Amino acid sequence: MNYKAIQLAKRPSGEITPDIFEIVELETPALEDGQFLVKQTYMSLDPAMRTWLNPREDSYLPPVQIGEVMRSYGVGEVVDSCNANYPVGAQVIGVTGWAEYVLGNEEMQVVDASIDPETLLSVFYVTGLTAYVGVISIGQPKAGETIVISGAAGSVGSLAGQIAKAEGLRVVGTAGSDEKCRWLEEELGFDKAINYKTHDLAEQLDDACPNGIDLFFENTGGPIQQLAYSRMNRFGRIVVCGMIAEYNFEQPVPGPNWMDINLKGLRIEGFVLPDHMDKAQEASEALANYVQSGQIRFRTHVLEGLPSAIDGINLLFNGGNQGKLIVEL
Ligand SMILES: NC(=O)c1ccc[n+]([C@@H]2O[C@H](COP(=O)([O-])OP(=O)(O)OC[C@H]3O[C@@H](n4cnc5c(N)ncnc54)[C@H](OP(=O)(O)O)[C@@H]3O)[C@@H](O)[C@H]2O)c1
CATH class of the missing domain: 3.40.50.720 (NAD(P)-binding Rossmann-like Domain)
Incomplete structure (x- = not known):
């Protein structure tokens, strides 16, 4: 099956401009034992993405490489699985990428499917x-x-x-x-x-x-x-x-x-x-x-469709986002 993804085409100098990204069509892989496929439903846009585009190697994560799918956090549904820990139908959250489908990774957490993705990305992740x-x-x-x-x-x-x-x-x-x-x-x-x-x-x-x-x-x-x-x-x-x-x-x-x-x-x-992350459970x-006691409230700013990420990310840098910036795929 073909799906859309957004790759890094070149590094930015200064502000993020649309020409640093390229929308491509990729094919979902045949799964091997232990692998699972996630259909991403919601993707988070974060200021840190700008730092991931820099070539520096001494930061907490390696840079996104030219030609790689842009890194992101996201929520999705397991749609095919050769891994009993990630059954078909499970809702997962973790490091995904600017893509409609992603190959799952063992760092992904299975989360209660009844919790809506906007709340997960705004509060619980x-x-x-x-x-x-x-x-x-x-x-x-x-x-x-x-x-x-x-x-x-x-x-x-x-x-x-x-x-x-x-x-x-x-x-x-x-x-x-x-x-x-x-x-x-x-x-x-x-x-x-x-x-x-x-x-x-x-x-x-x-x-x-x-x-x-x-x-x-x-x-x-x-x-x-x-x-x-x-x-x-x-x-x-x-x-x-x-x-x-x-x-x-x-x-x-x-x-x-x-x-x-x-x-x-x-x-x-x-x-x-x-x-x-040792504090994740306590947090x-x-x-x-x-949230239950009404002491925390939040608002979300939801963009529609994967390509909206390309211009949308700059809302974080010009203050245009009114709440947690999320892309609904
Ligand atoms: N340490 C960590 O692990 C970690 C994790 C997540 C996020 N962060 C950091 O936390 C900060 C907030 O991230 P977020 O995800 O919550 O994004 P956010 O605050 O929802 O969105 C970014 C906001 O930054 C403000 N901004 C942009 N340019 C600015 C400038 N030149 N001067 C002052 N404010 C500016 C804008 O609001 P205004 O309209 O108010 O300007 C914009 O809405 C970022 O620096 C991010 O890198 C750190």
Whole structure:
């Protein structure tokens, strides 16, 4: 059977442009013992994809190679199987690719078919696990502290803020539009949301954080980084989750002076989720509790059809996505 897939045709320089991808027709393979075939139903679009397109070999995952199907996370249904652990009809989630069909891999998890894929990709997989691990395991939050979250209206940021709220923190977020800020304050219960595109970001941050910042959950880089860093309290923690403002840059942005780290006893810790999968069970149970108790809400932004990924991925970089960005195949 033939199916559509999208391969990397060349590496981007700067922004992702459509010409770096090529839509191809491939044939589903004849299965060998232990293999299974997945029809992908929903695919996640993630900022990290931009980093997977760079040729660097020292990151947490190898680069996608020219001529390879673009890597993604996704949900699908097993439609053919020579592996008893992955029977036909099972719903699976894992690393897939920009393709209508993918050969399954043993890292894929079988998930309850009654849980809808949008919820899985928005809360119970990379997005939610990242928010939980970042805030709870790495951030070590204490009730009464102030957390600042950049990229707060995004998929990870909005969950991180709600988790911090549930843990009793004062939650301040930055986002790129007034509409996103209203959503954070009025629907998600953030104490304050600041549009980082306004001119008086420093004053607004001072007003929002009268007691300084104990925890900074960094999703973006950009101007908020230096402003938050210089307002950190003693023994503050900075959780470096992502740097989307810089993924398209050819040259790295200079970092901050280290004196505050020394004098204030700051801890700055970067992380990528794959290094923390030992926390997946704890995180999933906690996320389920937050959802059941109404402490976590989310929204999704769904695109239609595999080719929509090619232009759609840039919604993440221009702020056009309103919630977890997903492609329905
Ligand atoms: N460490 C990990 O394992 C891990 C896992 C998942 C994600 N992440 C990281 O977490 C961050 C958020 O990812 P996500 O999946 O939740 O995406 P997302 O926040 O749903 O979407 C990306 C958002 O980033 C904002 N943005 C884009 N360019 C920006 C800029 N120059 N300055 C400030 N904000 C900008 C946009 O919102 P505005 O409208 O607010 O600008 C956009 O909507 C990314 O940096 C990602 O790489 C890390």
